[in-house]
Structures are given as structure tokens and as C-alpha cells.
Amino acid sequence: MGRIVDLTHPIEPHWRPSWLNERRVHATFDKGSWHSSIVTLSCHGFTHVDAPLHRFPDGKTLDQVPLETFIGTAYIVDLADVGPNTPITAEMVSARGGHIRPGGIVVLKTLWDQKASHKTKEFWTTAPFVTQPAAEWILGQHPKAVAFDFPPAFCFRYPHLDPEERARHTDRYAPHETFLPHGISTIEYVCNLGKLTRNTVQLFALAPNVVGVEGFPARVIAIEE
Ligand SMILES: [Zn+2]
Numbered sequence: 001m002g003r004i005v006d007l008t009h010p011i012e013p014h015w016r017p018s019w020l021n022e023r024r025v026h027a028t029f030d031k032g033s034w035h036s037s038i039v040t041l042s043c044h045g046f047t048h049v050d051a052p053l054h055r056f057p058d059g060k061t062l063d064q065v066p067l068e069t070f071i072g073t074a075y076i077v078d079l080a081d082v083g084p085n086t087p088i089t090a091e092m093v094s095a096r097g098g099h100i101r102p103g104g105i106v107v108l109k110t111l112w113d114q115k116a117s118h119k120t121k122e123f124w125t126t127a128p129f130v131t132q133p134a135a136e137w138i139l140g141q142h143p144k145a146v147a148f149d150f151p152p153a154f155c156f157r158y159p160h161l162d163p164e165e166r167a168r169h170t171d172r173y174a175p176h177e178t179f180l181p182h183g184i185s186t187i188e189y190v191c192n193l194g195k196l197t198r199n200t201v202q203l204f205a206l207a208p209n210v211v212g213v214e215g216f217p218a219r220v221i222a223i224e225e
Contacts, residue, residue: 002202007190007220008047009118016124017159019045043215047189049145049207052180053214059180063211069144069185074105074203074222076196082110084126087154090133102142105187105203112150113191121160129154135178145205146179147187147220190220198224 011021020042027036044050049070052059077097079088088108100106108130116123127150138146151157153174158166179186187205202225207218 002223002225005192005195005201005222005224007192007203007222008218009113009189009191011041011046011217014045014119016045016118018042019118021045041217043210043213043217044188046217047191047220048187048215048217049205050176050180050186050188050215051213052183052185055174055176055180059214060183061212061214062207062216063209063213065183065185069183070187070205070207070218072103072105072144072203073101074107074147074201075100076107076109076193076199076201078109078199079128080109080111080194082128084115084128086128087131088128088134089131090137093134094137097138097141099199100138100141100143104143105145105147105205106138106141106143107147107190107193107203108149108152109193109196110150111194113189114194118189124151124160125157127151127157129156130175132173132178135175139178139182139184143184145185145187146175147190147203147205148175149190149193152186152188187218187220196222196224 022040023037025037051062051065053061110128112127130152155172201222203222205218205220207216210216
């Protein structure tokens with residue numbers, strides 16, 4: 001086997017409403033012979049996969065998405081030099097994505113997780129973001145999934161802005177809207193992409209097979225040959 005790189009954020013307590021998670025221990029050694037916990041997770045917290053139902057009422061649920069979608073060759077698009085609050089343009093992804101082949105997984109690498117912690121407000125309010133033309137260029141490469149190591153939509157920052165700043169913005173575009181109608185799943189908040197040494201790797205983004213949900217936290221790993 002090649003070198004394994006874990007691209008997954010550990011699931012820990014978090015302040016962001018859609019990243020909330022709770023755990024409780026319901027069996028302990030002082031009352032019995034085993035330790036057992038119950039964990040409640042947001043389907044869109046931490047490193048996770050999205051199914052089309054996330055954005056479209058008739059979209060597939062996660063259990064209806066073929067497993068092949070989340071396993072395969074991934075093409076890393078190097079955007080590590082893209083700074084805070086910077087739009088990722090079609091020109092950028094086309095200039096740096098020449099190695100992308102149809103049917104793979106496109107991974108946008110900004111190393112944002114190294115530049116800001118997701119535990120800080122800045123991670124959410126100052127991230128680079130994907131423009132619609134960039135998403136459409138990626139769509140034209142016919143990927144089966146697209147992964148991001150940053151909050152991919154400008155509008156994801158809105159809940160965390162003060163009202164005066166919030167009032168200055170109207171953009172509601174999110175890359176989900178380009179990919180999910182085409183059956184292309186999104187893989188959000190991967191991390192550690194700086195540990196990869198190659199621009200083409202094997203990627204696995206495996207979530208538990210929860211029936212009827214539109215996404216779920218996943219263990220995402222890359223294997224470099
Ligand atoms: Zn999601």
C-alpha cells in the first residue's frame with residue numbers, strides 16, 4: 001500500500017450551529033461490563049460529503065449515491081497562494097487544473113485549514129471562495145465529486161457577519177448549485193492537503209450508510225503511490 005494521508009478534521013465540540021455535535025455515555029464500567037456512547041452529529045459538520053438532496057428536493061439521498069462517487073483518482077488543483085477573501089476564478093482553476101481527467105474527483109487546495117482554524121470566526125468570514133465561472137469550468141471537466149478545504153461559497157460567511165456588513169452583500173451563489181444537479185457530490189472541509197506530495201492521488205471519502213440523509217461526516221483519506 002502507498003502512503004496514507006488523513007484529510008479529515010477530528011470531530012470535536014464546535015460553536016457553529018451546523019457543526020454542532022453532542023455525545024453522551026450511556027453505559028459505564030461502574031455500572032456494567034462495557035463502555036458505550038451515543039453521538040449526535042450534524043450531517044454537514046466537519047469533513048463531510050453532500051448528496052444532491054442537500055440542494056434539490058428531488059435529489060438523491062446519500063444511500064442512493066453510488067459508492068464509486070466517493071472512491072477514485074483525485075486531481076489536486078493547487079491554489080495554495082490564494083489569499084483571504086479572494087475569489088477563485090475560472091482562469092485560476094483552468095491554468096492549474098490541466099491534469100484533471102474526466103470521471104475523477106477534483107480537489108481545490110487552498111491550505112485554508114493551515115491559515116485559519118475552523119474554531120475561529122476568521123476561518124468562516126475571510127476565506128477564499130469559488131466563483132460560479134470557476135465552478136462551471138470544473139463542471140466541464142466532468143468530475144464525479146469535488147472537494148474543498150475551505151468554506152467554498154462567499155455566502156457561507158453571512159451568518160457570522162455583523163448586520164451592517166451583512167447588508168452590503170447580496171451574492172447567494174454556492175458551488176453546490178452547479179455540481180449537485182448533475183449528480184456530482186461535494187466533499188467539504190477536507191484538510192491536511194499540504195501533506196500530499198503529488199497532484200494526483202487515490203481518494204476515499206467514506207461516510208456511514210445512513211438511509212435518507214442528504215450528507216454525512218466522512219473519513220476522507222488519500223493514498224499516494
Ligand atoms: Zn454539506
